[in-house]
Amino acid sequence: NAGVTQTPKFQVLKTGQSMTLQCAQDMNHNSMYWYRQDPGMGLRLIYYSASEGTTDKGEVPNGYNVSRLNKREFSLRLESAAPSQTSVYFCASTFLDGNTEAFFGQGTRLTVV
Amino acid sequence: GIQVEQSPPDLILQEGANSTLRCNFSDSVNNLQWFHQNPWGQLINLFYIPSGTKQNGRLSATTVATERYSLLYISSSQTTDSGVYFCAVIANGGSQGNLIFGKGTKLSVKP
Numbered sequence: 675n676a677g678v679t680q681t682p683k684f685q686v687l688k689t690g691q692s693m694t695l696q697c698a699q700d701m702n703h704n705s706m707y708w709y710r711q712d713p714g715m716g717l718r719l720i721y722y723s724a725s726e727g728t729t730d731k732g733e734v735p736n737g738y739n740v741s742r743l744n745k746r747e748f749s750l751r752l753e754s755a756a757p758s759q760t761s762v763y764f765c766a767s768t769f770l771d772g773n774t775e776a777f778f779g780q781g782t783r784l785t786v787v
Numbered sequence: 788g789i790q791v792e793q794s795p796p797d798l799i800l801q802e803g804a805n806s807t808l809r810c811n812f813s814d815s816v817n818n819l820q821w822f823h824q825n826p827w828g829q830l831i832n833l834f835y836i837p838s839g840t841k842q843n844g845r846l847s848a849t850t851v852a853t854e855r856y857s858l859l860y861i862s863s864s865q866t867t868d869s870g871v872y873f874c875a876v877i878a879n880g881g882s883q884g885n886l887i888f889g890k891g892t893k894l895s896v897k898p
Contacts, residue, residue, distance in 0.1 A: 717873075778832075
């Protein structure tokens with residue numbers, strides 16, 4: 675039981691390059707989330723998927739797209755990376771009903787130069 | 788939207804000391820979690836505690852939902868307790884389970 679798994683752990687991009695961050699969970703959770711964490715701050719929501727087949731914007735969605743591939747997988751895409759997207763990205767998952775305890779992946783440290 | 792404030796922002800302790808971290812929130816919540824972010828950046832679940840009191844070893848937490856605060860107690864601190872402690876909440880009626888994070892308390896435990 676791996677919980678929430680993110681790939682890659684580290685990535686360096688040049689400005690304008692694109693990439694996709696992958697996230698998978700094996701807890702049968704219905705909701706999944708992408709957050710970013712900048713120095714000295716808590717996490718801020720980029721996008722979320724309340725259930726398979728749905729996605730919605732969070733607090734800081736500009737410059738990102740997401741895909742809920744199936745119940746297990748939720749990917750985050752940067753189409754044209756910018757230095758302002760240098761951050762640590764976390765994926766999370768939870769049940770929406772009842773116990774809504776969220777579990778996080780180990781994070782992806784992204785640097786855009 | 789709901790505001791989450793944590794105090795103190797920074798805390799330095801000698802090994803063996805006790806501490807209390809506070810989380811205030813501006814509206815009613817139906818989820819509150821405490822996390823420890825270790826020096827390697829991993830977010831570790833400490834407590835899921837929308838109300839009441841829980842204990843896990845040297846750590847305990849209390850949430851008084853009616854007064855909109857939660858406390859995390861660390862007793863007999865160890866150097867491995869160092870890191871950043873985050874409180875995160877989901878507001879009642881909040882958007883689809885979105886956790887709102889405080890800015891954290893950075894704890895340094897000296898040997």
